[in-house]
Amino acid sequence: MAKQYGFYFDADRCVQCRTCEVACKSVRNIEPGIKWMRVVEIWGGVYPNVTRDFFALACMHCGKPACIEVCPTGAISKRGEDGIVVVDRDKCNGCQDCFSACPYGVPQFGEDGIMQMCDFCAEINIDPACVVSCPTEALNFGILDELLEMAKGKAAKRMGGPTEPSIIIVGKLQLDSLVA
């Protein structure tokens, strides 16, 4: 199997400090209102026995990307060498079908109406800004198999779901509420 890059997210270490969100925006120069990375929160229980979890949500470069299947212009593709899902902005017609198809609401549309999202900073050829700046080391990225290896000894597993998101999650995290 070809290499698949993905995220590593440690739910026990994320504190929703927003560093990844703003690092992404500033390094990629993203316009107001648009987020390629956002940290969502998930509440559970009833006061005082409440739980509060966080999840850093960006494109998870799925194994079976729903966005690619529905794109009428063939603007979205999955790179063979690393499994990164990329958008050809010249081909995109702004129909937003990908947004409807994505279970996680990832595709973003700014002023120009063209789809935009995380590409693991491939376009500017740096390690993802969100990952390197994370002050708690909650986020990482790399080849999925190696990430799983790295998580050995921790309660870690690849996230499930029909689109096979490329992300290893450490800790208990109830992600049902994320699915649109």
Added chain:
Amino acid sequence: MSIKSDGLKEAVESVKAKKSEERMVPTICSLCGPMPGCGVNCYVKDGRLIRVEGMKEAPTNKGTLCPKAFASVQWVYSPQRLRYPLKRVGKKGESKFKRITWDEALDTIASRLSELKQKHGPESLAILAPARRSYCDYLQRFLIAHGSPNYGHSGLCFIQAAFGFAYTLGWPWLNRAGADYEHANLIVVWGANPAYAAAPLGNLRRILDAKERGARLIVIKPEMQPDAAKADIWVPIRPGTDGALALAMLNVIINENLYDADFVSRWCYGFDKLVPHIQRYTPKWAEAITGVPADQIREVARLYGTIKPACIVTGNAFDQTADSNNAVRAVAILIAITGNLDRPGGNIVPTGSTMPMVKSVHLRERYTQDFVDRLVGPEIASCFQPFIEGTSSAYYRCLDSVLTREPYPIRAIIAPGTQPTVITRGSKRVVEALEKLEFFVVIDIMQNSSMPWADIVVPVATMYECDHPFEVMGNWIMARNKVIEPLGEYKSDYEFWLDLGVKMGYGEDFWDGSIEKCMNYQLENFGMTMEELRAHPTGIIYEPKPLVYEKYEKIFATPSPRLSRAPYLPQGKVAIYNTTFEENGFNPLPEWVEPPESPTATPELLARYPLVFFDTHTSDVYNHAWLRNLPYLREIQPDPWIHIHPETAKARGIENGDWVVVESPHGWIKVKALYFDGIRPDVVMGLHGWWQGCDELGLPGYPILDGGANVNIMYSTDPDKAFDPMVTAMPKQTLVEVRKA
């Protein structure tokens, strides 16, 4: 407030360098405070800062950063940047200014200060302190050279806890610098916010690492902030009642014999007097005040009393309550009697590094009793002055004296990087004081909320626009580098004080205006000059000294910064029973002092104001009263808010996201109600510092008085109830009602 910013674009264009390639310049971020210290790599293209990243070589942030730092580009190039010195031409508060030259600005300030000094004495000048930065010692130097003791320190941040720890345990920084996370099996985060307060500096990482290896975490605070979300036990306490909880924990630990009898008998003074004293502070008693069930109080006390070792990290909850000195002393005694003082995994006194001492610019050696006696409103009680930051009057009291004229009126105020209109309590009184003040100078990089009342506005460079000073963080020293050419007619804060010193005739004390000499003076012990330090692009890291524990004889003999240099602890032991305080007319044992308004202090107010209101000191994206004009940050928190429990809101017909009026006995604000499942239902929490608009996102600014979003109009400033008599510590607790706007 409208100040025209036309011409900035041209200014930006004019400094664009010819080079088209990116280059990287390392420097140190200072977008938060106090004492920022993250290494930051700045990328510059065509003379323009285009992005930042964390500096891997920095031992503090190790390549990571925070959202504030990542908004740097928007900050530097903000249309709200001040570009040249201004002089007020309209009425106070009108925001009508005219551009003046640097010479005129310095001449005006120097001549007004000289005139006021001659007529009313040097103490008629106060300088208000910003969140601690490396230029704070220059403010003290200027005041001392001028002859004024009135360094207007917050009266509500950091020094309050430092005071209680110093005079009880012998070392001021035990709570933060002293938490030995690496060896702790229990960590208690108490009224602090390690997730939002300078997270990259490492405390948060260390707590999470400890947790990963099995240490337990207890977090005590009214709402489930992210650190509390990670806790094994979250203790949702009523704001301002931490001291009552600490006293009840002492009660349990002592009555259940969970204390370290050996340590107590060898190293503590007055334990025998504490035992009968704390009998009244039962868990049941504390439950009524704190809202924490007695059983949970017992559980937390037993865990802290039995899990060894354990460390406690306290935060601003202890600096912003009328009970401050008592609460801190109670926690300090908890640390001592459980045997967690200066032992592995407890609260320790670090051993430092091989780094030489930086020569201070403070001029501390010139203090005399006369300085102390002339304080307009001592922040720390006079008998304990000077304290760590030198002599200080409370920020609010400097302003209040303009109105009360007691013991004399301050006539001139300089506010560098601080906004009295929104950052201290009693904003209505503050605005009145600014109206009446004879001379007011504002120094900032950005238009700010206090500017409309300024006689002179001085624009200063950002840290990206100057090549000094050097900064020290622990065992790391690094010279700042100039990343871009200044976008306006700027001096740095450091240059400003040197230049003003020279203009005032204090040139001898200000290196005749030479910033180079000033830097080199401070580095004398290093055997290198600033330029030689700069040759180390990411600074120098000195060897940490090996940790040594149980240094009790040394710690308990630490001299205090008072003029007498008498040790903090006269018995050479932990001051459980504090004879120093007793001799000066204060309570020798920690007691409980109610907030000015609370369910137990003023039950008669509950019918009209049934909820407890307080505000949080730190934010994930804002720094006090700044940064709300930056789109990257503002879109995360677009509107001023309160967190409210959904049940509390629904009972008032309030939907999530509704605008609401929050009214206390002292004022009202209009903010958005955000449902928050993890907050005490009898409490609502806001954030301080709202006034700024964000033009790029079309978001408005807010008035600083009634009807705005400034929490500081909500609190009591009653001279008898709203000040801790020993350390000021103005409370941030009141009672409110919330209704749909």
